[in-house]
Amino acid sequence: MLDAIQEFFRQLAADHPTWNFIFFYEERQWNKVVSGLWMTIKLSVVCIIFSVIIGIVGAAMQGAHSRIVRGVVQGYIQFFRNTPPFVQLLFFYFALGAFTPTYSPDGWLEVPIISNVGWAIISLSFFAGAFNVEIFRAGVEAVPDSTQEAAEALGFTRLQTYAYVVLPLALRVSIPALNNNLVNLVKTTTQAFVIAVPELLYQAITIWNDFPSAQNPMMLVLFIAYLALVGVLVLGMNKWERSMRIPGYGAGA
Amino acid sequence: MTWTPDQPIVSIHNVRKAFGSLEVLKGISMDIMKGEVICIIGPSGSGKSTLIRCINALNDIQGGSISVEGQEVHDENLDKLELRKKVGMVFQQYNLFPHKTALENVMMAPVKVLKQDKAEVEQRARALLKKVRLEGKENSYPGELSGGQQQRVAIARSLAMSPDVMLFDEVTAALDPETVKEVLVTIKDLAADGMTCILVTHEMGFAREVADHIYFTDKGVIVEHGPPSTFFDNAQDPRTKEFLSQIL
Numbered sequence: 429m430l431d432a433i434q435e436f437f438r439q440l441a442a443d444h445p446t447w448n449f450i451f452f453y454e455e456r457q458w459n460k461v462v463s464g465l466w467m468t469i470k471l472s473v474v475c476i477i478f479s480v481i482i483g484i485v486g487a488a489m490q491g492a493h494s495r496i497v498r499g500v501v502q503g504y505i506q507f508f509r510n511t512p513p514f515v516q517l518l519f520f521y522f523a524l525g526a527f528t529p530t531y532s533p534d535g536w537l538e539v540p541i542i543s544n545v546g547w548a549i550i551s552l553s554f555f556a557g558a559f560n561v562e563i564f565r566a567g568v569e570a571v572p573d574s575t576q577e578a579a580e581a582l583g584f585t586r587l588q589t590y591a592y593v594v595l596p597l598a599l600r601v602s603i604p605a606l607n608n609n610l611v612n613l614v615k616t617t618t619q620a621f622v623i624a625v626p627e628l629l630y631q632a633i634t635i636w637n638d639f640p641s642a643q644n645p646m647m648l649v650l651f652i653a654y655l656a657l658v659g660v661l662v663l664g665m666n667k668w669e670r671s672m673r674i675p676g677y678g679a680g681a
Numbered sequence: 682m683t684w685t686p687d688q689p690i691v692s693i694h695n696v697r698k699a700f701g702s703l704e705v706l707k708g709i710s711m712d713i714m715k716g717e718v719i720c721i722i723g724p725s726g727s728g729k730s731t732l733i734r735c736i737n738a739l740n741d742i743q744g745g746s747i748s749v750e751g752q753e754v755h756d757e758n759l760d761k762l763e764l765r766k767k768v769g770m771v772f773q774q775y776n777l778f779p780h781k782t783a784l785e786n787v788m789m790a791p792v793k794v795l796k797q798d799k800a801e802v803e804q805r806a807r808a809l810l811k812k813v814r815l816e817g818k819e820n821s822y823p824g825e826l827s828g829g830q831q832q833r834v835a836i837a838r839s840l841a842m843s844p845d846v847m848l849f850d851e852v853t854a855a856l857d858p859e860t861v862k863e864v865l866v867t868i869k870d871l872a873a874d875g876m877t878c879i880l881v882t883h884e885m886g887f888a889r890e891v892a893d894h895i896y897f898t899d900k901g902v903i904v905e906h907g908p909p910s911t912f913f914d915n916a917q918d919p920r921t922k923e924f925l926s927q928i929l
Contacts, residue, residue, distance in 0.1 A: 558684060577772070577776065578770075578772060578777070578778075582790035582839070583765035584794055592778075603776040674822055675822045675824055676822050676826075677823070
């Protein structure tokens with residue numbers, strides 16, 4: 429069966445030189461596609477988790493009494509929202525990366541403690557996190573003050589009110605906008621290519637640099653892979669939104 | 682100073698409160714004994730709600746003092762949790778947690794704030810919902826309940842903290858006329874059980890029936906006060922008379 433598939437694509441490439449699905453019959457290229465896809469998935473999942481945490485913490489900090497704390501959050505948002513993520517990746521990796529300490533595993537090599545993958549995670553999480561702060565802030569503002577006051581009157585501390593009342597309600601309001609931003613984040617992981625993170629786009633390009641005849645098939649792979657990845661994310665988010673729906677509350681009540 | 686039950690449970694002395702330059706309380710004093718039911722009435726904007734919000738420190742004050750069981754409420758070093766355990770509050774708009782069922786609303790504060798045993802709290806919460814005549818509605822969400830039912834959940838939620846004093850801030854003002862009664866009956870039951878209740882209300886018939894003492898406030902001062910019989914039938918101040926003639 430496997431042999432038949434390999435034979436089919438080998439023949440296809442021979443008959444149509446611009447449709448060389450080389451990864452279907454050459455193991456080395458196949459492994460590149462799989463490892464690229466895996467890196468993209470890891471990068472996406474880790475960045476989604478960190479960016480959501482940044483968003484929640486940032487939105488809470490925006491409600492702080494201290495003007496300094498609020499100013500720092502505002503500055504962070506303006507910087508990361510208003511500059512291109514591509515430039516941010518370059519900045520983190522080349523500018524900040526130059527100052528990071530290194531360690532030497534064998535006495536010869538100097539390896540920075542934060543790898544390019546690490547910088548991509550940091551950079552992309554902060555980028556998406558800036559939008560998440562604004563998204564959660566909108567959700568927090570949608571929770572009536574009177575509801576928080578009721579919690580206060582019951583003895584809840586500010587933190588408890590935030591954790592048990594404000595956040596669960598704000599999340600529900602935020603899900604549709606969060607959905608959009610996380611979709612964008614998954615697509616933006618391709619830009620980590622600029623600091624040589626071996627994610628799917630990076631691997632695809634190395635394949636078609638070695639085999640120009642594989643360019644069309646690799647683009648097809650890219651489109652299908654991102655359609656599938658984003659599709660799974662959106663499906664999951666919609667399912668989450670439905671499961672969070674409160675009977676008799678908000679839209680669809 | 683330790684408080685003993687023969688002293689006022691809530692003591693308000695010459696309280697002043699301003700929002701910016703607008704002074705809403707201009708020296709209010711009252712003493713409330715344990716088990717008393719107090720109704721505060723008066724025209725809109727007379728500072729009634731502000732006053733009871735000051736009692737559990739939801740609002741701060743600019744002058745005077747308020748103490749609950751001998752504990753100064755507006756003390757910088759006040760343990761707010763201690764105060765809120767003593768004083769329960771029910772709001773005009775119910776303010777239930779919409780993402781929690783009726784039972785969860787009642788259980789939340791004792792479990793999360795007082796860290797009480799969940800099973801024990803649940804038992805008590807079910808009993809409280811039964812007491813406010815909401816048996817069978819334990820698993821309903823606030824959005825699925827009528828205004829009157831929501832307000833009774835809010836009362837049960839407040840009672841779950843075992844307060845010594847209950848504050849009611851125009852709790853029937855947002856309700857349909859037919860559901861007002863079910864909430865008033867609940868409060869009446871509470872009063873009959875000996876709960877100290879301070880109510881801001883426009884329900885004059887109810888005030889006359891359950892209150893031990895009526896305070897009439899206007900423009901930030903107490904104009905007149907007294908037991909319901911003398912207050913309603915033998916008001917002295919022209920402002921009280923005018924208000925009562927418009928409302929009764």
